[in-house]
Amino acid sequence: MLPVSVTPEAGGSAGLVDALFTAGSAVSVTGLIVVDTATYWSGFGHVVILALIELGGLGLMTFASLLGLLLVHRLGLRSRMATSASLGTPTTGDLRELVVGIAKVALTVQAATAVVLAARFALTYDYPPGQALWHGVFHAGSAFNNAGFALYSDNVMGFVADPWVCLPLAVAVILGGVGFPVFIELRRHVRVPRLWSMNTRIVLAGTAVLLVGGTVTITALEWDNPGTLGPLDVPAKLLAGFFAATVARTAGFNSVDTAEMNTQTWFAQDVLMFIGAGPAGTAGGIKITTAAVLLAIVLTEIRGEGAVNVFGKRLSRSVHRQAITVLTLSVAVVMGSTWALLITTQFTLDQLVFEVISAFATVGLSTGITHLLPDGGQLLLVVVMFAGRVGPVTLATALALRSRKRLYELPKERPLIG
Amino acid sequence: MLPVSVTPEAGGSAGLVDALFTAGSAVSVTGLIVVDTATYWSGFGHVVILALIELGGLGLMTFASLLGLLLVHRLGLRSRMATSASLGTPTTGDLRELVVGIAKVALTVQAATAVVLAARFALTYDYPPGQALWHGVFHAGSAFNNAGFALYSDNVMGFVADPWVCLPLAVAVILGGVGFPVFIELRRHVRVPRLWSMNTRIVLAGTAVLLVGGTVTITALEWDNPGTLGPLDVPAKLLAGFFAATVARTAGFNSVDTAEMNTQTWFAQDVLMFIGAGPAGTAGGIKITTAAVLLAIVLTEIRGEGAVNVFGKRLSRSVHRQAITVLTLSVAVVMGSTWALLITTQFTLDQLVFEVISAFATVGLSTGITHLLPDGGQLLLVVVMFAGRVGPVTLATALALRSRKRLYELPKERPLIG
Numbered sequence: 147m148l149p150v151s152v153t154p155e156a157g158g159s160a161g162l163v164d165a166l167f168t169a170g171s172a173v174s175v176t177g178l179i180v181v182d183t184a185t186y187w188s189g190f191g192h193v194v195i196l197a198l199i200e201l202g203g204l205g206l207m208t209f210a211s212l213l214g215l216l217l218v219h220r221l222g223l224r225s226r227m228a229t230s231a232s233l234g235t236p237t238t239g240d241l242r243e244l245v246v247g248i249a250k251v252a253l254t255v256q257a258a259t260a261v262v263l264a265a266r267f268a269l270t271y272d273y274p275p276g277q278a279l280w281h282g283v284f285h286a287g288s289a290f291n292n293a294g295f296a297l298y299s300d301n302v303m304g305f306v307a308d309p310w311v312c313l314p315l316a317v318a319v320i321l322g323g324v325g326f327p328v329f330i331e332l333r334r335h336v337r338v339p340r341l342w343s344m345n346t347r348i349v350l351a352g353t354a355v356l357l358v359g360g361t362v363t364i365t366a367l368e369w370d371n372p373g374t375l376g377p378l379d380v381p382a383k384l385l386a387g388f389f390a391a392t393v394a395r396t397a398g399f400n401s402v403d404t405a406e407m408n409t410q411t412w413f414a415q416d417v418l419m420f421i422g423a424g425p426a427g428t429a430g431g432i433k434i435t436t437a438a439v440l441l442a443i444v445l446t447e448i449r450g451e452g453a454v455n456v457f458g459k460r461l462s463r464s465v466h467r468q469a470i471t472v473l474t475l476s477v478a479v480v481m482g483s484t485w486a487l488l489i490t491t492q493f494t495l496d497q498l499v500f501e502v503i504s505a506f507a508t509v510g511l512s513t514g515i516t517h518l519l520p521d522g523g524q525l526l527l528v529v530v531m532f533a534g535r536v537g538p539v540t541l542a543t544a545l546a547l548r549s550r551k552r553l554y555e556l557p558k559e560r561p562l563i564g
Numbered sequence: 565m566l567p568v569s570v571t572p573e574a575g576g577s578a579g580l581v582d583a584l585f586t587a588g589s590a591v592s593v594t595g596l597i598v599v600d601t602a603t604y605w606s607g608f609g610h611v612v613i614l615a616l617i618e619l620g621g622l623g624l625m626t627f628a629s630l631l632g633l634l635l636v637h638r639l640g641l642r643s644r645m646a647t648s649a650s651l652g653t654p655t656t657g658d659l660r661e662l663v664v665g666i667a668k669v670a671l672t673v674q675a676a677t678a679v680v681l682a683a684r685f686a687l688t689y690d691y692p693p694g695q696a697l698w699h700g701v702f703h704a705g706s707a708f709n710n711a712g713f714a715l716y717s718d719n720v721m722g723f724v725a726d727p728w729v730c731l732p733l734a735v736a737v738i739l740g741g742v743g744f745p746v747f748i749e750l751r752r753h754v755r756v757p758r759l760w761s762m763n764t765r766i767v768l769a770g771t772a773v774l775l776v777g778g779t780v781t782i783t784a785l786e787w788d789n790p791g792t793l794g795p796l797d798v799p800a801k802l803l804a805g806f807f808a809a810t811v812a813r814t815a816g817f818n819s820v821d822t823a824e825m826n827t828q829t830w831f832a833q834d835v836l837m838f839i840g841a842g843p844a845g846t847a848g849g850i851k852i853t854t855a856a857v858l859l860a861i862v863l864t865e866i867r868g869e870g871a872v873n874v875f876g877k878r879l880s881r882s883v884h885r886q887a888i889t890v891l892t893l894s895v896a897v898v899m900g901s902t903w904a905l906l907i908t909t910q911f912t913l914d915q916l917v918f919e920v921i922s923a924f925a926t927v928g929l930s931t932g933i934t935h936l937l938p939d940g941g942q943l944l945l946v947v948v949m950f951a952g953r954v955g956p957v958t959l960a961t962a963l964a965l966r967s968r969k970r971l972y973e974l975p976k977e978r979p980l981i982g
């Protein structure tokens with residue numbers, strides 16, 4: 147994790163802030179960059195970046211899954227994440243099962259993605275075999291870990307109309323984003339949806355809704371934009387729109403130029419980025435589940451029902467307040483950081499909101515201002531990336547695990563709302 | 565409430581959208597304008613505008629207080645808003661007491677404010693007696709009802725350094741904003757804080773925090789701005805900063821040019837505007853109480869306590885979900901409207917967010933774009949004003965009053981959060 151080990155060879159000396167920013171961006175799998183990944187860092191630097199991505203992505207996946215396992219044991223929750231869920235502390239056997247499981251999933255998805263990409267690079271783009279394989283491995287790792295780093299100066303804009311590159315990347319991104327618990331459940335009960343947990347149902351339904359809604363919105367808004375989808379034929383427009391919706395949810399690759407998009411498209415991407423994907427995966431954001439809990443509360447209130455029910459199960463009441471807390475603190479971090487950058491830079495609100503949400507949700511898309519920010523602003527973004535990476539999951543788990551003192555209750559009262 | 569009765573004499577014919585917008589802005593006590601109030605409308609037009617303001621402001625205050633009274637009776641809540649709180653439906657006696665009480669408060673505050681203003685206008689600015697009195701009455705009504713309309717083309721910028729105009733206006737604004745229930749309680753128990761309800765404590769504490777925090781923030785950010793506080797001496801800077809913080813919470817007067825403020829000041833004002841002031845008053849926004857409930861939930865979660873306690877009382881659990889619902893739907897209206905204007909106009913995100921929050925929270929401050937919006941955009945703002953004016957209180961009361969079906973409970977489950 148030492149930024150100094152990212153050795154620059156081309157493009158001048160690596161400033162400390164540049165190295166720190168790149169290492170922080172890689173290990174938090176954000177993908178924001180202040181220097182051109184392709185030309186500024188050496189081949190060895192690229193290996194270090196991929197290692198940091200795997201460390202950060204798989205590390206966080208393991209950490210979050212472990213926290214989830216702890217919750218399952220401690221709270222005695224119904225879940226099929228672990229075969230041996232029982233009250234008490236997870237055993238070393240559970241932990242071993244978890245790490246092996248994650249390793250298997252990561253290796254399988256990344257290897258399959260790398261093979262498809264490498265074949266395409268070698269056969270269609272005439273890369274030499276070694277380079278084709280390395281580019282396949284790097285981009286598969288960057289995709290599954292939702293990092294969004296690419297070995298091209300224009301990220302993956304060169305492949306905007308190539309489904310053999312964009313679709314494997316999108317599949318790896320989506321699979322990394324659904325989270326390990328969903329993966330395990332699907333492997334065991336893929337044909338028996340009635341056995342799926344609430345977590346899996348919410349993540350899968352939410353992923354579908356966000357992908358379809360995001361694709362339609364972005365494609366429609368950018369259809370005629372000469373800087374983005376305008377010059378493409380219809381199949382390529384649809385592919386690029388789908389890809390943009392997929393990566394906005396947390397991966398951060400870009401096959402069209404984000405800076406050229408309409409400000410209303412940025413706004414739609416802000417929403418996708420802030421929500422992110424599933425818990426205990428490689429995605430950032432407040433997570434689909436947190437957003438779904440809030441939506442379920444609102445729908446329940448509007449329908450006038452007593453209990454918040456989701457997919458035929460009652461939503462545990464303790465989760466309500468935890469979801470509100472994660473949302474409120476996330477909004478506070480985003481608003482506070484945006485405000486700090488508004489005061490210290492000359493960029494516009496839409497650019498800064500986009501940049502901060504991208505960092506907080508470890509997405510890595512940018513309207514092109516990252517490298518123009520002052521050092522202080524770049525360091526703030528590194529802090530936001532880490533806060534966004536480990537904050538929500540750690541906070542939510544800590545809240546859920548904490549023992550509650552309830553020695554006595556005060557008399558009840560209510561203020562007027564609204 | 566007929567826009568046609570606002571008869572234009574100077575400045576050309578009143579277009580239908582202009583008249584509709586002005587009437588809507590007045591009756592919703594927002595104060596956004598598309599034509600110059602001072603020069604475009606006749607003296608009779610000004611009378612109509614004041615009548616609409618009183619109708620809208622006092623009407624909403626009565627409506628919201630009545631809904632609060634209904635809650636008190638129906639839910640059997642502890643409250644001193646009505647002397648005869650008992651289970652069942654409010655009696656006509658309760659209603660009469662309410663209307664008379666509101667009329668007394670409105671008349672007292674407005675008369676006192678009008679007298680001070682009229683004296684100042686006559687003695688210092690040499691207005692003829694009739695004009696001084698009318699200007700006093702109009703601006704007192706506009707202030708107490710948090711409307712923000714003024715009879716000057718530059719709103720109240722001509723009085724930026726005059727405490728004898730700005731302070732009476734600010735006091736009337738604050739008193740109108742705390743809401744009728746707080747007023748009644750203070751009149752009865754002003755020296756016995758332990759008898760105050762949770763509603764009164766939250767509103768008073770929140771008002772103090774928002775006024776002090778807002779004044780410090782705005783004054784600091786605008787201190788050297790040549791377009792706003794820059795040219796003023798220190799006492800005038802403080803007066804103008806305090807006035808700007810006071811009116812951002814919902815009144816919408818301006819003693820400095822909002823368009824000239826820094827974008828980071830707009831951002832701070834966005835927060836003040838969105839929160840607003842107390843329930844069952846003349847203010848808009850989600851209300852201090854809604855924001856306080858959310859803050860209390862977050863603090864409780866962070867402290868790891870079982871029940872959400874505020875000022876020594878337990879916060880009724882049913883209020884949690886209602887506050888979340890009001891917040892979420894308010895955010896949805898603001899974001900959706902902002903997005904619609906982003907698509908249909910060329911204004912920047914910071915301008916449009918400010919304009920939409922100003923309309924939703926019936927504030928009436930503007931970065932200067934209101935009259936430049938297309939007709940469709942102006943009509944959208946009228947809808948947003950009304951949604952913001954009656955939406956949150958109606959929604960929250962409907963949620964609280966609804967009988968809940970709880971015939972059976974489904975088995976409990978929880979997804980992973982964060």
Ligand SMILES: [K+]
Pocket residue numbers: 175176177292293294396397398508509510
């Ligand atoms: K990323």
Ligand SMILES: [K+]
Pocket residue numbers: 593594595710711712814815816926927928
């Ligand atoms: K107003």
